[in-house]
Amino acid sequence: MTGPQLGTPPVTAPAGGDATGTPARRRRRRRFDPLPYLLVSPLAIFIVGLALVPAAFTIVEAFFRVDSLDPPTRFTGLGNFRRLFGDHTFRITAENTLVYVVIGVGLSTILGIAMAITLQHRFRGRAALIAVLILPWALPGVVEGIVWTGIWDANTGLLNSVLTSLHMVDHYHVFLGRNRWQTIALIEIVQVWQITPLSALLVLASLQNIPGDLYEAARLDGCSAWGAFRRITLPLARPGIAVAMVQAVIATLNVFDQPYVLNGAAPTGSSVMVQTYSVSFQNLDFGEGYALSLLVTLVTLIVSFCVVKLVYRAVEL
Template identity: 65%
Template sequence: MTNSLSAPPETAKAASGGGDPAPKKKSRFDFLPYLLVTPVTVFIIALALVPAAFTIIQAFYRVDALDPPTRFDGFGNFTRMFKNDAVVSSIGNTGLYVVIGVVLSTVLGIAMAVLLQRPFRGRSVVIAVLILPWALPGVVEGILWTNIFDPNAGLIASVMHTFGADEGAVLLGHNRLLTILLIELVQVWQITPLSALLILASLQLIPDELYEAAVIDGASPWRSFWHLTLPMARPGIAVSMVQGVIATLNVFDQPFVLNGAATTGASVTMQTYYISFQNLDFGQGYALSLLITITTLVISLGVVRTVYRRVEL
């Protein structure tokens, strides 16, 4: 006999746990992260992407304040640019700046980083002093080194006089290679501290156990440096080389202050300034700026692909 007070099938099913699960609440979209990054995004777009796009477009237009109006010129700016002897000479000068600067700053940066790798008394003070040249503006460094290179009362002239050499020797502006070398030494003095810190950051990630194992295996300090330190520091070395490439390709302050408008040490960025703001040929200036940007990207990517290796401990 069926009990008339028994629960309905639906109620019994729900009570036994076999019913449909409770509906889930719909997750609300969180706007806060996007709201927080919006100012930075707008800042980057306004100060980086928009000018970059404007430069790319205007590089193919003839924008000359002395020859209006603005009109499409195709590759005319690039053609005239490579026919300009001053521009071609500055491209060669900048190539020498890059080679000398990147090699010296990387080698010196590795040496400084290795010396600072192990803790010692006064290490923090040494690092603080090391940062000072990098923190100074390029114009200030150029003025400081102008007094050093002064042919009459400079430090080098005084040293040469002490050893009986001729006084009044002009070091900058006459010999192209000597001028570029001395100017780039000033920039190397500025950019090497950052290279050293970047490489030092990679060295700090190397466990001491690896060096202890190398000593147990009979490896000499030189072999440990060559086969352990350098491979493990390659990420930092790659980043330091990239910053060296960017700095030397865009060198302006040091040659402008130390050598003025002389073509013996003029860089590409100096020619960009002269063409744009002295000749008022902004179209060719845009083209030269685009060339610098593309060259910087290509060389930087080449350095990263060649030098950078991911380190897994």
């Protein structure tokens, strides 16, 4: 057993700290700073007031019979949902919306990737091209519907004028409202025209993070342009592609402006959101409208989650 050796100085705590050397201010309790909470509180109040409270109200009222023509409000359980699934018009609009989602998400993603690859490299006029590309996305949906009405219109539409001038048709045709699938296709062209620019910008943001050294190394190894796209561009751009697909899913599942402006409430091109508007504000059956809104919200969340799980992959360079 050995004791302390002679000449060894005793261990003393540093000034303002303990024997381990920890400063006293670290042991002191951190003071509460209200400034970050004050700065965030307006946004939090805004979100709660305009998003969470209406969402909670919709969830509750979806299980009640809320009809201005048949008061009072009374609890019906799943009655609103049973009436929805038994409605032939709802089934048609659900099928139309499914087609809008498949066509819209597929086309906007493919075109967005193609546009992003085109804009990935710098060239003269690139900034002006990006500015023009953003324009369809920046326009409100109602304005786009009115603009495209001038193209599809049966009496004064640009398309009819061009076709008759080229002697491809001998009389003006009605493009919207007569054939269901043709109406859906023409309306979806308008929506794809609107949502594709955002998809392109989201994918372009992912492409800008890919180092150019990877492409240079691929060329030195004899990799073709298609091989570089398949093995470098596509895997590393998957986060941006996933976000682009999610925004396309949300936009197509909730499409309202284009079908309503171009085709009105006709069932040939009507969407679920047009049906929600008709049920709530024309039939004044708000309970069924709440139930339909809740269904659309749940479907949007589920489909978006599935897209993220299937497409998104974390990228580590």
